[in-house]
Amino acid sequence: MLLLYHTMMSVPSRFTRLILAECKANAELTEVLPWERTEEFLLVNPAGTVPVLRENDGPPVCGAMTIAEYLDETRGYALGSRRLLPDHPNHRAEVRRLVHWFLNKAVDESARFFVDEKIYKRMRRPSEGGGSPDSTLLRAARGNLKIHLNYIAYLAERRKWLAGENFSYADLAAGAMLSTIDYLGEVPWEKEPIVKDWYQRIKSRPAFRPILADSLKGIPPSSQYMDLDF
Amino acid sequence: MLLLYHTMMSVPSRFTRLILAECKANAELTEVLPWERTEEFLLVNPAGTVPVLRENDGPPVCGAMTIAEYLDETRGYALGSRRLLPDHPNHRAEVRRLVHWFLNKAVDESARFFVDEKIYKRMRRPSEGGGSPDSTLLRAARGNLKIHLNYIAYLAERRKWLAGENFSYADLAAGAMLSTIDYLGEVPWEKEPIVKDWYQRIKSRPAFRPILADSLKGIPPSSQYMDLDF
Known part of the structure; x- marks a missing residue:
């Protein structure tokens, strides 16, 4: 049995x-609010961050890329040609570089400001850092998003999928990142x-x-979030 | 041939x-100053970050953990019992969790302040962000270092090496982190x-x-930095 500790809007x-889902592995989901830092969750992951995966009585697998490696090691072979990490070390390195880019760089420079300012500030009490969105941060997030959209376009124009010939973790990382921003209607799709x-x-x-x-x-x-013909 | 782009004081x-060095793989070193962001280096790694490894005419392998995975995939088998990532997916996950902890969490919360305030600010011109160290940041870095030292002690008391029975990437990550702080004489070894x-x-x-x-x-x-009997 798989159990995933996650936060809905965390990239x-x-x-x-x-x-x-790509591995067709069902996991029971437990939502964690990042600013709560409950003792119970800190015993699972002392870093206090999501995601964390547990399989049966195994130890907690902490962190997105660590989970991705774990799932490749335990389920990758069964995916056959749909495997999400390629075979060649050079190609694997390119997938990992892009996962890091979208989960860390793009989140730090853009996605997290949208989520913090437009969602978490509304969900938290003022004593927890709640309040109204900071328009300066949102403007910076929009400017930086443009750069990341350019980079995705640059890759998508030259390659079948973002990291090369095959659909991979890189596409899922960029998709996860854009989906949070799209939830808030902040992706300028028409451009x-x-x-x-x-x-x-x-x-x-x-x-x-x-x-x-x-x-x-x-x-x-946002209205186009669920729409497949947005 | 291996070529490594690095920064001397980057964890x-x-x-x-x-x-x-553990793999006995010789690499030619090229030093990059993180705030320079030269066009030449951005063509190698568009994120502008170190480390980046190149092997012969292969593509750049960007980022510390991506390089660690690459070296395990290409050299790990030859290391035999000295391999730096264990075999079992659960144990590999624990090594990766700790590498992330020491290279990211401990650096963000402690090591980078020592390096920024005591080294980079002295190396840069005022227009590049140079100046004298901020004592408030150094105090915070010392407080946070205490927490990370406690965590290393907690692990080292319970396990032969930080991630378990075998010497691994986790020990090298924690060692890299502490070595930069020790260079500046900021590790309170006596305690x-x-x-x-x-x-x-x-x-x-x-x-x-x-x-x-x-x-x-x-x-x-610092005086004890090179001393094996410090």
């Missing part, structure tokens, strides 16, 4: 949920036909369905 | 140099006998020698 958590075409291809995969069904209490998704 | 770069005992064991490995020979112009290492 690394979404990346993990997408991988589990990004190449990115839109790539995103349409991954959005229509069955593994994306649970992500598209996500809905936060009081903060519903 | 992820030191981690990579230690792995290369940390358990950490000191563990560090003495890895410091005396031949792979550590090149790191211990590091010296920055105008900022020499």
